[in-house]
Amino acid sequence: MSGSVVEHTETIKNLLAAFEGESNAHAKYTAFAVKADIEGFHGAGSLLRAAGRAEQIHAQNHARVIKQLGGEAKCEIHPVEVKTTLENLKAALAGETYEVNSMYPEFLKEAEAQANAAAVRTFTWALEAEKTHARLYSEAIALVESGKKDAWVTKARDFFVCAVCGYTSETPEEHERCPVCNLAWEKFETIH
Ligand SMILES: [Fe+2]
Ligand SMILES: [Fe+2]
Numbered sequence: 001m002s003g004s005v006v007e008h009t010e011t012i013k014n015l016l017a018a019f020e021g022e023s024n025a026h027a028k029y030t031a032f033a034v035k036a037d038i039e040g041f042h043g044a045g046s047l048l049r050a051a052g053r054a055e056q057i058h059a060q061n062h063a064r065v066i067k068q069l070g071g072e073a074k075c076e077i078h079p080v081e082v083k084t085t086l087e088n089l090k091a092a093l094a095g096e097t098y099e100v101n102s103m104y105p106e107f108l109k110e111a112e113a114q115a116n117a118a119a120v121r122t123f124t125w126a127l128e129a130e131k132t133h134a135r136l137y138s139e140a141i142a143l144v145e146s147g148k149k150d151a152w153v154t155k156a157r158d159f160f161v162c163a164v165c166g167y168t169s170e171t172p173e174e175h176e177r178c179p180v181c182n183l184a185w186e187k188f189e190t191i192h
Contacts, residue, residue, distance in 0.1 A: 011119050012071045014107040015062050018126065020075035021103070022059035025095060026052045031080040032088040041085045042156035044140050048092070050159030050191040051133045054166030058126040061165075065118045089141045096134040100127060125165035128180040132168045160188045 029052030036045035063073035082088065104127035111119035136159075143151040160169045165181035173185055 008069045015066045019062040022055045025055040027077050028080050035082050036085045039085045041153050043153040046157050053161050057166040061122040086144045093137040096130045099130045129166035159191050
């Protein structure tokens, strides 16, 4: 590990904040998926489960770097406020948008300034995966709002999650390898 413990303090703080955010997003999406199924939005439930799995992968990746830097990956899981699926999807999108537009870019800048390659990598992977979630949540929100009975949000379906970086896709075999971390596509997890 390069650099002193002091130099890494800010990076560890950011990693812990990201670990907490991802761990809570996983808990939130899991609860939102249950609600989506109750409301008959089974496809939205599938998406929430897939995104939730990706957040778990991000939390594990962040935890690994926290440990490498001598920290302890601990956080509090907050009670989840479950509303209607439309509201839940909007809350999920707001969280993703915050991570994509401000949280991860700031954390990345700091990790780059410290030349902390492991932190740069785990933040980059999460940032790129959250972009896929933001796009899919936006699509789901539009379909729930449209009220169309045959839209994909109503039927349980498969999503494909990169087991290494959490990149999430609605298409099987979208590429030969993960466009973010280069994992072979056959190693993606199928989430229903
Ligand atoms: Fe996400
Ligand atoms: Fe990946």
